[in-house]
Amino acid sequence: MNCNHATFLLVSLPSPPPHVLFPKFHFSVPKKTLLTSKLKRNAILRIKASNDDNGQSANWSKWIPKDTFSGDKVFRLISSATASPIGQFVSSPTTFLHSIDPRVKLVWLLVLVVLPARSHIIMRFGLVAYLTLLSIWILPRNAWMDQLGRVYFLSALLFITLGLSSDGVPALVQSRTPPSVMTGLPNLPISLTGYSYVISKLGPLTFTRKGLSVGSTVACLTFTVFQSASLCLTTTTPEQLASALRWFMLPLRYIGVSVSEIVLTLLLSLRFISLVFDEVRNIALGIVSRRVNWKQLTVMETIDIFFNYFRRIFKNIFSHAEQISQAMIARGFKGNVDNHKIYFLSESSFGMADIACLLNLTVVIGASLLSEYYLV
Amino acid sequence: MNLPSLTFTRYPPHHLVSPLYSKLPKATARGKSVDSVAIEARNLNFSFTAKQTKDVTVLRDCSIRIPSGQFWMLLGPNGCGKSTLLKILAGLLIPTSGTVYVNGPKSFVFQNPDHQVVMPTVDSDVAFGLGKVNLADDEVRSRVSQALHAVGLSDYMKRSVQTLSGGQKQRVAIAGALAEACKVLLLDELTTFLDETDQVGVIKAVRNCLDTSEEVTALWVTHRLEELEYADGAIYMEDGKVVMHGDATRIRSFIEDRQSAYINQINS
Numbered sequence: 001m002n003c004n005h006a007t008f009l010l011v012s013l014p015s016p017p018p019h020v021l022f023p024k025f026h027f028s029v030p031k032k033t034l035l036t037s038k039l040k041r042n043a044i045l046r047i048k049a050s051n052d053d054n055g056q057s058a059n060w061s062k063w064i065p066k067d068t069f070s071g072d073k074v075f076r077l078i079s080s081a082t083a084s085p086i087g088q089f090v091s092s093p094t095t096f097l098h099s100i101d102p103r104v105k106l107v108w109l110l111v112l113v114v115l116p117a118r119s120h121i122i123m124r125f126g127l128v129a130y131l132t133l134l135s136i137w138i139l140p141r142n143a144w145m146d147q148l149g150r151v152y153f154l155s156a157l158l159f160i161t162l163g164l165s166s167d168g169v170p171a172l173v174q175s176r177t178p179p180s181v182m183t184g185l186p187n188l189p190i191s192l193t194g195y196s197y198v199i200s201k202l203g204p205l206t207f208t209r210k211g212l213s214v215g216s217t218v219a220c221l222t223f224t225v226f227q228s229a230s231l232c233l234t235t236t237t238p239e240q241l242a243s244a245l246r247w248f249m250l251p252l253r254y255i256g257v258s259v260s261e262i263v264l265t266l267l268l269s270l271r272f273i274s275l276v277f278d279e280v281r282n283i284a285l286g287i288v289s290r291r292v293n294w295k296q297l298t299v300m301e302t303i304d305i306f307f308n309y310f311r312r313i314f315k316n317i318f319s320h321a322e323q324i325s326q327a328m329i330a331r332g333f334k335g336n337v338d339n340h341k342i343y344f345l346s347e348s349s350f351g352m353a354d355i356a357c358l359l360n361l362t363v364v365i366g367a368s369l370l371s372e373y374y375l376v
Numbered sequence: 377m378n379l380p381s382l383t384f385t386r387y388p389p390h391h392l393v394s395p396l397y398s399k400l401p402k403a404t405a406r407g408k409s410v411d412s413v414a415i416e417a418r419n420l421n422f423s424f425t426a427k428q429t430k431d432v433t434v435l436r437d438c439s440i441r442i443p444s445g446q447f448w449m450l451l452g453p454n455g456c457g458k459s460t461l462l463k464i465l466a467g468l469l470i471p472t473s474g475t476v477y478v479n480g481p482k483s484f485v486f487q488n489p490d491h492q493v494v495m496p497t498v499d500s501d502v503a504f505g506l507g508k509v510n511l512a513d514d515e516v517r518s519r520v521s522q523a524l525h526a527v528g529l530s531d532y533m534k535r536s537v538q539t540l541s542g543g544q545k546q547r548v549a550i551a552g553a554l555a556e557a558c559k560v561l562l563l564d565e566l567t568t569f570l571d572e573t574d575q576v577g578v579i580k581a582v583r584n585c586l587d588t589s590e591e592v593t594a595l596w597v598t599h600r601l602e603e604l605e606y607a608d609g610a611i612y613m614e615d616g617k618v619v620m621h622g623d624a625t626r627i628r629s630f631i632e633d634r635q636s637a638y639i640n641q642i643n644s
Contacts, residue, residue: 088536088538088539089497089536091534091535091536237496237497237500237534237536238496238497238536239495239496239497239500267495267496267500268494270496271493271494271495271496271537274496274537274538275490278490320490320491323486323488323491324491324494326468326486326491327484327486327491327492327494328494329468330466330467330468330483330484330486331483331484331494331504331505331552331556332505332507332508332556333504333507333508334508339508340507340508341506341507341510342500342504342507343500343503343504343506343507343513343516344500345499345500345503345513345516345517345520
């Protein structure tokens with residue numbers, strides 16, 4: 001595309017012509033200039049595009065979104081966001097997943113992260129279906145609809161993007177097989193079983209078997225990672241997770257790792273996440289409630305507000321951290337984690353349900369390994 | 377993580393001194409005998425050096441005395457030094473001069489419950505303060521359960537702290553203090569962020585705790601005069617000084633007289 005892009009600084013006219021384009025923001029003009037004061041006030045920045053092929057201007061410019069970015073919209077979006085971080089523990093209704101030992105859940109999580117990358121496509125989609133059904137069965141309706149909706153959207157986006165783009169680069173430069181005219185061999189015969197590398201063509205886009213493989217792997221991996229983590233977090237308290245991690249990390253004590261400190265830091269972080277969410281939301285709400293007239297602000301003034309917003313978030317978060325450390329001192333914490341016992345009051349014990357879960361996991365792993373050999 | 381250790385002066389456990397500024401409200405308060413002191417501060421001064429100003433004096437020669445087993449309130453206008461005095465009593469600040477005695481063990485509850493509650497789930501937060509003493513898990517469970525029952529949150533043991541309202545968080549903070557079986561509760565403007573129902577709920581929870589245990593003493597910082605009806609005694613501060621110290625009814629009428637005098641002055 002041979003386009004020339006030109007930017008002109010023009011003085012404004014009483015009624016702007018229709019080709020005046022985005023962005024149309026005001027800017028400050030230096031005091032000492034040849035422009036008259038009236039013109040200075042009305043000076044605007046205009047962008048014009050032209051195309052060398054036919055001399056017509058600005059055919060791309062109509063695609064540029066206008067008035068999509070506005071400080072007000074951004075802060076309103078932040079302030080109206082939910083206060084609940086993703087994957088918050090749901091204490092009721094109590095399901096069988098709530099009663100499973102957190103260590104078993106962590107092993108399941110680890111396996112579900114590894115399996116989609118190392119199994120047949122049918123197994124991958126099988127895992128997705130399994131997790132979907134489990135989520136619908138375990139979680140309340142509003143929780144699973146919210147979670148599955150987001151994760152399916154993300155996975156579908158990845159599947160489409162990677163599926164269509166993995167063979168987007170022309171194969172000419174990648175070909176490892178010399179053409180038949182050079183080798184003197186006949187062309188490869190067309191598959192009798194109906195095999196075709198290209199699955200479908202969508203205009204300039206090609207959906208190939210490689211695209212299917214890459215797209216399905218990434219999409220299924222994304223889905224299983226996000227959804228299994230969500231399922232685990234919604235049915236396990238942070239303390240149960242911390243105690244399970246502590247159990248797995250205990251052998252590291254022998255090489256000098258401060259397991260207690262890691263666990264306490266993890267717990268404090270989990271508590272602190274919600275405070276950070278609240279702070280980000282509340283300060284945005286504070287800015288929205290000031291009813292700033294964003295249209296009158298210059299770009300620098302808008303940026304200044306955003307900088308002040310981030311500065312305020314950090315200031316408040318550090319203040320929270322200081323207050324929490326003071327509260328910990330007031331509650332008897334002297335700074336040495338080994339001298340301050342953290343009580344994990346969950347009453348989980350390893351039972352038949354946990355054994356059944358581990359057997360189930362073994363079957364899934366076995367099926368996945370066998371799928372590599374039998375479903376080729 | 378190396379945090380500074382606490383430093384404060386301790387009197388011998390049964391050291392008795394004569395009342396300051398005014399005599400003790402009654403020989404008995406709400407049916408309890410007053411025979412020992414739980415909190416005492418003498419000639420406390422506190423100042424700090426700010427970046428742009430010179431020395432800022434927050435407390436000037438403050439002396440207070442609170443008998444054991446009573447519920448006292450600390451009142452005064454903003455910036456008069458109430459919270460600073462409370463933090464000194466808790467050992468979170470070191471006074472410039474003066475002596476402090478607070479019966480132990482003691483607990484401090486912050487104004488903002490988000491600063492007090494440090495664990496993600498209710499029961500583990502209530503148990504956090506017990507980490508300094510090595511108790512059996514069953515004992516901890518029992519204490520946590522009792523403390524949550526005392527503040528009316530028995531059904532919230534496994535709830536995420538984030539899902540609680542401001543009043544519920546405040547009650548969790550109080551439960552944390554109660555679980556430690558402390559003898560002195562230092563409570564800093566607990567009802568600031570709460571609606572009327574939660575205000576009454578929280579103050580009744582504290583009053584109930586004092587009524588069921590003869591050894592517990594509470595000092596409650598507040599701005600609300602109507603809360604004085606729950607108190608055995610009160611202290612009024614102004615400009616870093618203890619202006620009045622004694623019976624809650626007398627303090628209330630003293631403040632109301634001041635308010636009416638001020639309103640008359642504006643209207644005249």
